[in-house]
Amino acid sequence: MTRQFAVLVVGGGPVGVVTALACAQRGFRVTLLEAEDKVDASPRAATTHPSTLEIIAGLGLFQRFVAEGLVARHFQFWDRVTRTLICEFDHDVLRDETPYPFVVQTEQHKLANLGIEELRGHTDCAVHFSTRVTNLEQDADGVQVFAQGPDGPRKFGAHWVVGADGGRSTVRKLLGIEFEGYTWPERFIVLTTTDDFQRVLGCCYRSYFADPVEWTNLFKVTGDDYKGRWRAVFPTRADETDEEALSDTAVRARMGRVLPSAENFAVVHRNLYKVHQRVAANFRKGRVFLAGDAAHVNNPIGGLGLNCGIHDALELAETLRAVALEGVDAGLLDRYEHRRRPLNIQYVQEQTIANKKRLEERDPHARVARFAELRAIAADPERHKQFLMRTSLIESVRKVH
Numbered sequence: 001m002t003r004q005f006a007v008l009v010v011g012g013g014p015v016g017v018v019t020a021l022a023c024a025q026r027g028f029r030v031t032l033l034e035a036e037d038k039v040d041a042s043p044r045a046a047t048t049h050p051s052t053l054e055i056i057a058g059l060g061l062f063q064r065f066v067a068e069g070l071v072a073r074h075f076q077f078w079d080r081v082t083r084t085l086i087c088e089f090d091h092d093v094l095r096d097e098t099p100y101p102f103v104v105q106t107e108q109h110k111l112a113n114l115g116i117e118e119l120r121g122h123t124d125c126a127v128h129f130s131t132r133v134t135n136l137e138q139d140a141d142g143v144q145v146f147a148q149g150p151d152g153p154r155k156f157g158a159h160w161v162v163g164a165d166g167g168r169s170t171v172r173k174l175l176g177i178e179f180e181g182y183t184w185p186e187r188f189i190v191l192t193t194t195d196d197f198q199r200v201l202g203c204c205y206r207s208y209f210a211d212p213v214e215w216t217n218l219f220k221v222t223g224d225d226y227k228g229r230w231r232a233v234f235p236t237r238a239d240e241t242d243e244e245a246l247s248d249t250a251v252r253a254r255m256g257r258v259l260p261s262a263e264n265f266a267v268v269h270r271n272l273y274k275v276h277q278r279v280a281a282n283f284r285k286g287r288v289f290l291a292g293d294a295a296h297v298n299n300p301i302g303g304l305g306l307n308c309g310i311h312d313a314l315e316l317a318e319t320l321r322a323v324a325l326e327g328v329d330a331g332l333l334d335r336y337e338h339r340r341r342p343l344n345i346q347y348v349q350e351q352t353i354a355n356k357k358r359l360e361e362r363d364p365h366a367r368v369a370r371f372a373e374l375r376a377i378a379a380d381p382e383r384h385k386q387f388l389m390r391t392s393l394i395e396s397v398r399k400v401h
């Protein structure tokens with residue numbers, strides 16, 4: 001029997017795929033349109049927090065997701081200047097709050113690919129790559145979506161559309177929605193190496209290094225060959241050109257400032273990102289919604305952007321199910337924006353801005369005070385847990401229910 005209601009998702013990134021799968025599992029016909037010919041595999045999100053692991057488990061993907069990545073129970077703050085550990089946090093203190101008291105480091109393209117594989121097993125669900133959405137028209141009954149496909153222009157129809165087409169969202173622009181906020185003057189550079197920071201430095205899989213001149217974050221992921229990769233994230237100087245930042249000299253110098261012996265680390269990828277703190281003025285216009293980076297972008301320190309996007313995806317799928325399939329009043333559709341927008345501002349924008357400030361603090365007294373505060377939080381079991389409730393977004397989820 002054909003499913004009655006149709007959802008069309010624009011963007012085959014992790015948020016679009018999770019939205020599409022969650023809608024398919026709830027009984028919608030689903031069409032997923034992705035502009036590129038495959039899922040983007042550039043090194044971006046990997047850190048997946050407990051609250052998001054609960055969602056991934058609900059989608060039936062948890063075992064495969066963990067098998068593709070690394071379990072990271074701890075994270076650490078370091079002083080890069082003296083190369084000393086400031087303190088360590090342990091997610092295990094959340095064991096009474098979540099079945100998943102740890103972070104999983106799985107690259108975001110693996111989640112998107114797992115989700116697409118699962119989606120293809122559902123009836124009435126289609127995934128179209130190389131299909132770029134160019135226009136939308138909506139009326140009281142549905143939305144017409146116009147796209148440029150591999151064989152020319154195409155038109156799709158749906159009852160609801162979700163724009164999960166990333167920070168430069170075409171859907172958001174077509175809806176005329178402002179992307180309020182700002183762009184940082186520096187960019188972030190991600191250097192990927194096959195060498196092992198844990199072996200040479202003794203740091204754990206998620207380690208944040210404060211430095212008034214140039215902070216660094218180190219993360220381990222498995223890589224596509226499962227042999228293990230470390231990603232080192234640094235800010236560029238505001239006046240540094242892309243070419244300069246990506247040059248061998250600058251790359252070697254940056255690695256060398258983390259650890260002198262790292263100068264000779266084999267850098268297998270170098271990627272530059274513009275970094276923003278922006279939130280869409282609205283997350284919905286009529287039958288069209290925004291989710292993930294299309295709705296909000298932030299600096300990646302703390303690993304919150306995609307996590308929040310996946311939370312959007314679930315809330316949206318649940319809201320559409322209630323209205324379309326359970327006959328709840330359509331007024332419920334307003335709740336999505338009324339909840340998700342303030343939660344993003346309070347938990348993601350505020351935390352990521354604070355995380356950046358903490359790592360780049362220049363005032364020597366304030367630096368010492370920040371380190372002392374972190375040590376005090378880590379040493380106090382109650383504060384340690386409260387800190388992790390917030391950083392893992394469990395607090396934001398609880399606020400909703």
Ligand SMILES: Cc1cc2nc3c(=O)[nH]c(=O)nc-3n(C[C@H](O)[C@H](O)[C@H](O)COP(=O)(O)OP(=O)(O)OC[C@H]3O[C@@H](n4cnc5c(N)ncnc54)[C@H](O)[C@@H]3O)c2cc1C
Nearest residue numbers: 011013015035044045046047133166292293303305306307
């Ligand atoms: C260096 C770095 C590290 C990060 N680390 C973390 C982390 O550890 N944890 C975390 O939570 N977040 C992290 N983030 C943020 C995370 O990468 C993003 O939040 C995430 O990619 C958002 O997913 P998305 O699906 O909303 O958008 P995207 O991943 O940008 O996907 C959007 C998709 O839409 C497609 N598209 C665009 N326009 C169209 C169109 N017109 N028609 C059809 N398709 C279209 C694009 O091709 C793309 O595939 C990090 C970001 C960076 C830069």
